[in-house]
Amino acid sequence: ASEASDYDIVFIGGGVAGYVGAIKAGQAGLKVACIEKRGALGGTCLNVGCIPSKSLLNNSHLYHQILHDTKKRGIDVNDVKLNLTQMMKAKDESVSSLTKGVEFLFKKNNVDYVKGTGSFKDEHTIKVNLIDGGETEIKGKNIIIATGSESTPFPGLEIDEKKVVTSTGAIALPEVPKKMVVIGGGIIGLEMASVWSRLGSQVTVVEFLGAVGGPGMDAEIAKQAQKILAKQGIKFKTNTKVLKGDASGDGVKLDLEAAKGGKNETIDADVVLVAIGRRPYTEGLGIENIGLELDERKRLVIDQEYRTKIPHIRVIGDVTFGPMLAHKAEEEGVAAVEYITKGYGHVNYGAIPSVMYTHPEVAWVGQNEAELKSAGVNYKVGTFPFTANSRAKTNLETEGLVKFLADAETDRILGIHIIGANAGEMIAEGTLALEYGASTEDVARTCHAHPTLAEAFKEAAMATYSHAIHF
Numbered sequence: 115a116s117e118a119s120d121y122d123i124v125f126i127g128g129g130v131a132g133y134v135g136a137i138k139a140g141q142a143g144l145k146v147a148c149i150e151k152r153g154a155l156g157g158t159c160l161n162v163g164c165i166p167s168k169s170l171l172n173n174s175h176l177y178h179q180i181l182h183d184t185k186k187r188g189i190d191v192n193d194v195k196l197n198l199t200q201m202m203k204a205k206d207e208s209v210s211s212l213t214k215g216v217e218f219l220f221k222k223n224n225v226d227y228v229k230g231t232g233s234f235k236d237e238h239t240i241k242v243n244l245i246d247g248g249e250t251e252i253k254g255k256n257i258i259i260a261t262g263s264e265s266t267p268f269p270g271l272e273i274d275e276k277k278v279v280t281s282t283g284a285i286a287l288p289e290v291p292k293k294m295v296v297i298g299g300g301i302i303g304l305e306m307a308s309v310w311s312r313l314g315s316q317v318t319v320v321e322f323l324g325a326v327g328g329p330g331m332d333a334e335i336a337k338q339a340q341k342i343l344a345k346q347g348i349k350f351k352t353n354t355k356v357l358k359g360d361a362s363g364d365g366v367k368l369d370l371e372a373a374k375g376g377k378n379e380t381i382d383a384d385v386v387l388v389a390i391g392r393r394p395y396t397e398g399l400g401i402e403n404i405g406l407e408l409d410e411r412k413r414l415v416i417d418q419e420y421r422t423k424i425p426h427i428r429v430i431g432d433v434t435f436g437p438m439l440a441h442k443a444e445e446e447g448v449a450a451v452e453y454i455t456k457g458y459g460h461v462n463y464g465a466i467p468s469v470m471y472t473h474p475e476v477a478w479v480g481q482n483e484a485e486l487k488s489a490g491v492n493y494k495v496g497t498f499p500f501t502a503n504s505r506a507k508t509n510l511e512t513e514g515l516v517k518f519l520a521d522a523e524t525d526r527i528l529g530i531h532i533i534g535a536n537a538g539e540m541i542a543e544g545t546l547a548l549e550y551g552a553s554t555e556d557v558a559r560t561c562h563a564h565p566t567l568a569e570a571f572k573e574a575a576m577a578t579y580s581h582a583i584h585f
């Protein structure tokens with residue numbers, strides 16, 4: 115039973131999930147508010163995640179390329195210098211123009227932006243501790259929790275964001291550390307290792323599993339990625355556990371335990387990045403006041419329509435189930451509003467792409483080989499290497515391959531895995547194919563422009579259903 119409410123929908127959290135949902139609700143003509151406590155919209159992604167990390171990845175790649183990869187292209191360059199302050203400024207400018215852009219979109223779509231920390235007083239009322247001081251209360255007929263996630267701490271290593279950093283500190287280091295150790299070889303670990311290694315740091319990645327890349331990445335592709343990144347100068351210690359760390363001295367010392375057979379050692383670093391995953395964030399949200407509970411991984415529990423056990427309170431983005439990705443959060447923002455306004459919504463969780471923005475990039479959508487094997491699916495594989503692609507050859511960027519996994523009988527695409535210079539853009543085509551239930555023959559019979567890297571995508575599809583032409 116709903117009582118008199120000030121707003122049709124109140125969003126708690128102005129990250130990608132919350133701000134996209136709020137705009138969608140505004141477009142539907144609803145009275146909508148979005149509460150955000152960090153003083154800027156866009157959440158982790160715009161402020162300290164996707165956007166600043168991609169700015170640094172792009173510019174550090176350019177710097178590294180100018181240093182090491184121009185001679186063979188017929189370009190002689192002298193006196194290349196790093197201006198880290200300017201690189202950070204460029205990053206900050208990208209961030210601030212985007213966050214201001216979201217604020218403008220709020221105005222355009224009549225979303226009330228409430229700057230403060232929201233906490234449930236009761237099932238319809240949220241108390242807001244305003245950033246500028248004071249308190250207010252707002253009521254929502256519907257409330258959508260979109261409070262995101264935070265970095266998982268490493269027990270015994272206190273984060274100071276200077277010597278022991280999360281990704282937030284790692285995107286804002288004032289100077290290039292001489293030695294950096296990254297705990298966790300997932301996406302954050304490898305992206306940040308790339309940035310600082312390119313800028314001159316000696317980087318070691320310690321990963322307790324036998325492979326890098328985090329969950330979802332196909333094993334064959336992960337192996338290639340590790341090999342290529344090692345060639346770029348990043349050291350890897352896989353099958354290795356960090357036992358404990360000590361940051362009491364000048365730098366940081368880490369005690370490592372190698373898997374069976376290996377020897378234990380202590381390594382030191384000027385900066386240690388803790389990148390062992392992220393966990394849902396609900397601190398100070400007052401869920402205990404309305405009887406909502408977290409599961410064993412601290413996620414808020416929801417049904418298929420994002421509803422908690424209190425049906426007018428929904429949850430989207432990193433703070434609930436599913437991959438912690440900005441585009442997944444964004445899709446859920448739209449779908450949750452559509453459930454409220456129309457009674458139906460749509461997110462295909464089987465077709466959410468992942469991209470690691472290293473160089474080369476790694477991108478995938480759908481299932482990997484290990485997942486298909488464990489599900490007992492009879493599948494076939496087709497690959498095409500970029501060494502055989504004409505555009506990759508002219509670009510002098512021939513590392514990597516495109517790999518299709520398809521149902522052995524029906525030829526329906528089940529997964530696409532790419533490592534290559536433009537993988538992150540190319541995976542959009544793969545996602546569309548998967549979404550439309552395409553077969554590899556459908557892709558193989560689609561004309562692709564020449565000369566483009568995308569021809570490798572087509573040829574990998576050809577290799578899956580019959581034969582590639584150029585390999």
Ligand code: FAD
Pocket residue numbers: 126127128129130131132149150151152156157158159160162163164165167230231232233260261262263281282302395397398399430431432433438439440441442443
């Ligand atoms: P968030 O973006 O975390 O937003 C939640 C917001 O809620 C925050 O701004 C927080 O301040 C606010 N909040 C929390 N509690 C309250 C409260 N009680 N009251 C008011 N406000 C509150 N994903 C990708 O898809 N691509 C990438 O390239 C990528 N790169 C990343 C790089 C890094 C370094 C990191 C850390 C993450 C990256 N991610 C990337 C993941 C992506 O940032 C998240 O999946 C995405 O931000 C989730 O959106 P969200 O809205 O659920 O949560």
Ligand code: NAD
Pocket residue numbers: 297298299300301302303305320321322323326327328329354355356389390391392437438439468469470471
């Ligand atoms: P992750 O889960 O991708 O990787 C964490 C890695 O740390 C895993 O490989 C795990 O085996 C390892 N690990 C865990 N505990 C360890 C320990 N004690 N010692 C050594 N290794 C350990 O997490 P992440 O890289 O921290 O990223 C967090 C989230 O942010 C992910 O969900 C990711 O999808 C998202 N993100 C996405 C992008 C992108 O899309 N490009 C970029 C950055 C972050």
